[in-house]
Amino acid sequence: MTDDSDAALPGAESVPRSGARAVDADASGDKWAEARGLIDGWKGGVNIAHEALDRHVAAGHGDEIAIRWLGKSGERRDLSYAELTAQANRFANVLASHGLAAGDSVFAMAGRVPELYAAALGTLKAGLIFTPLFSAFGPEPVRTRMEIGDANVLVTTESIYRRKIAAWAHEIETLKLVLILGDTAPEGCVALAPAMAAASPEFETVATRPEDPALIHFTSGTTGKPKGAVHVHNAVRYHTFSGRVALGLEPGVTYWCTADPGWVTGTSYGIISPLVNRVTMLIDEAEFDLQRWYSLVQDEKVEVWYSAPTAIRMMMREGSEAAKPFDFSALKFLASVGEPLNPEAVLWSAEVFGQPFHDNWWQTETGGIMIANCPGAEVRPGSMGKPLPGIEAGIVARADGKIRALGTGEIGELAFRPGWPSMMRAYLHEQARYDKCFVDGWYLSGDLAMRDSEGYYWFVGRADDLIKSSGHLIGPFEVESALIEHDTVAEAGVIGIPDETAGEVVKAYVTLNPGFEASDALERDIRGHARKKLGPAVAPREIVFRKTLPKTRSGKIMRRLLKARELGLPEGDISTLETDET
Ligand code: ATP
Numbered sequence: 001m002t003d004d005s006d007a008a009l010p011g012a013e014s015v016p017r018s019g020a021r022a023v024d025a026d027a028s029g030d031k032w033a034e035a036r037g038l039i040d041g042w043k044g045g046v047n048i049a050h051e052a053l054d055r056h057v058a059a060g061h062g063d064e065i066a067i068r069w070l071g072k073s074g075e076r077r078d079l080s081y082a083e084l085t086a087q088a089n090r091f092a093n094v095l096a097s098h099g100l101a102a103g104d105s106v107f108a109m110a111g112r113v114p115e116l117y118a119a120a121l122g123t124l125k126a127g128l129i130f131t132p133l134f135s136a137f138g139p140e141p142v143r144t145r146m147e148i149g150d151a152n153v154l155v156t157t158e159s160i161y162r163r164k165i166a167a168w169a170h171e172i173e174t175l176k177l178v179l180i181l182g183d184t185a186p187e188g189c190v191a192l193a194p195a196m197a198a199a200s201p202e203f204e205t206v207a208t209r210p211e212d213p214a215l216i217h218f219t220s221g222t223t224g225k226p227k228g229a230v231h232v233h234n235a236v237r238y239h240t241f242s243g244r245v246a247l248g249l250e251p252g253v254t255y256w257c258t259a260d261p262g263w264v265t266g267t268s269y270g271i272i273s274p275l276v277n278r279v280t281m282l283i284d285e286a287e288f289d290l291q292r293w294y295s296l297v298q299d300e301k302v303e304v305w306y307s308a309p310t311a312i313r314m315m316m317r318e319g320s321e322a323a324k325p326f327d328f329s330a331l332k333f334l335a336s337v338g339e340p341l342n343p344e345a346v347l348w349s350a351e352v353f354g355q356p357f358h359d360n361w362w363q364t365e366t367g368g369i370m371i372a373n374c375p376g377a378e379v380r381p382g383s384m385g386k387p388l389p390g391i392e393a394g395i396v397a398r399a400d401g402k403i404r405a406l407g408t409g410e411i412g413e414l415a416f417r418p419g420w421p422s423m424m425r426a427y428l429h430e431q432a433r434y435d436k437c438f439v440d441g442w443y444l445s446g447d448l449a450m451r452d453s454e455g456y457y458w459f460v461g462r463a464d465d466l467i468k469s470s471g472h473l474i475g476p477f478e479v480e481s482a483l484i485e486h487d488t489v490a491e492a493g494v495i496g497i498p499d500e501t502a503g504e505v506v507k508a509y510v511t512l513n514p515g516f517e518a519s520d521a522l523e524r525d526i527r528g529h530a531r532k533k534l535g536p537a538v539a540p541r542e543i544v545f546r547k548t549l550p551k552t553r554s555g556k557i558m559r560r561l562l563k564a565r566e567l568g569l570p571e572g573d574i575s576t577l578e579t580d581e582t
Pocket residue numbers: 219220221222223224225226227263336337338339340341359360361362363364365384445447459462554556
């Protein structure tokens with residue numbers, strides 16, 4: 001590679017390295033976790049909760065803090081590994097006392113409270129299958145997911161139950177038990193607190209087999225109807241390994257994952273990976289609030305922080321000044337996932353926190369981090385990093401049922417050679433949709449990317465979102481990143497709209513930073529800025545100002561919805577839609 005091509009890369013600016021040390025992750029003969037002594041297996045089987053809890057207690061670490069919970073209104077609660085194990089055991093016993101057994105399905109829908117974590121772990125201990133849902137889902141998304149997932153048990157709060165579920169719960173034929181957090185429960189439901197108090201804190205974890213299903217995660221629904229991805233107990237090998245290698249999770253570290261357990265990040269890296277790696281994890285019950293977040297990182301001395309671009313852009317909106325009063329010196333490593341992390345966000349975070357947020361890429365289907373800017377590695381702002389050790393990634397093109405590997409600098413579909421343990425084993429009841437993901441020995445992600453000559457991967461866009469304009473292929477990410485470099489722009493969503501001469505032209509929707517007003521002059525100014533950065537063929541023809549962009553509950557911009565509205569087409573599945581103000 002020549003210096004010239006290096007300089008042409010958008011990420012050639014250097015940013016400070018993280019304080020975390022690189023984990024030696026030589027994959028040769030040392031794949032995943034067991035060779036490192038990170039998991040031990042259980043009676044010849046594998047059980048996620050055994051690895052996350054029992055093993056640590058047996059090894060004398062029961063007194064270490066597993067969960068530090070920070071309640072909405074200032075409450076604090078610490079649960080040691082021994083206490084969390086006892087709570088999970090009680091929950092497992094409650095399930096057993098109602099005749100539920102391995103293979104049955106438990107859904108949970110509650111805010112981020114300790115009981116939810118105990119329920120998740122107790123479910124896994126007992127060999128049942130756990131499915132978390134966002135507590136903010138409306139009745140319809142809950143119902144369809146419970147139907148698709150053949151829910152046998154629902155764990156929820158009284159308020160959620162009354163508002164969203166009571167009216168139709170009896171119509172879910174598989175549903176046998178509704179557990180309500182707290183001391184009382186509506187008729188037909190069981191109050192969890194007294195049931196837990198009466199249950200034994202001892203439970204022998206079920207020796208599930210590696211391929212037994214453990215978790216079902218619904219995808220975010222960004223591109224269409226959410227799919228139920230099935231994950232098995234063996235996934236714990238990869239959760240452990242990737243948390244160590246890509247996030248720097250190790251015993252004693254204070255860790256905060258801001259993701260809700262309603263989606264896969266909040267479970268893989270918000271429950272399993274941190275506990276198996278024996279960290280102390282913070283759980284904040286409240287929603288995003290800048291002052292609260294900065295205080296939390298400072299006061300709790302967060303060392304490893306895992307968040308998402310949507311949150312980072314919210315911090316950026318408030319400016320660097322807002323961060324000045326805080327001491328972030330405990331931070332060792334910051335990582336981001338869920339959407340592409342704009343170079344602007346990488347540089348901004350490096351300035352404010354002394355080191356950048358490190359982008360990493362994965363999806364519900366892969367169950368764990370696949371491509372990452374790992375601790376200690378050089379960060380190229382705008383790049384998602386490199387495949388984790390032991391992961392074989394490729395940029396490929398599909399042609400007649402065959403796969404052609406593409407070379408350096410070519411844009412193609414991001415693909416992986418199957419075989420890592422946390423890969424999904426099915427889309428629930430959608431065999432054909434699942435089969436379509438595998439072609440010619442590759443798993444195809446549905447995302448487009450490019451690999452540079454040094455092996456860094458660059459996200460281009462989802463295959464569905466690619467814009468074809470006058471012979472150019474335009475990835476929305478590139479355009480959005482250029483737009484948010486404009487001083488007034490907080491966030492941007494970019495789509496292609498049909499055009500007679502160009503095929504498609506680029507249209508952008510933006511939200512503004514506080515203190516700026518939408519106007520024609522501003523629209524022209526932002527377009528001018530984009531033209532300078534991107535050239536006239538790629539820059540948006542038109543920019544629309546909005547209060548918010550339509551996003552999924554996991555914080556992803558729903559470009560397909562912007563496009564459907566633009567074209568007057570049906571909106572499709574909007575069960576995961578959160579914000580949406582014009
Ligand atoms: P659906 O599959 O239902 O349309 P979804 O793909 O958004 O929804 P998730 O599995 O939650 O559901 O999200 C994974 C997707 O998020 C990836 O396929 C990718 O498009 C995007 N993504 C995640 N991390 C990154 C990243 N670091 N850079 C770019 N894109 C990312």
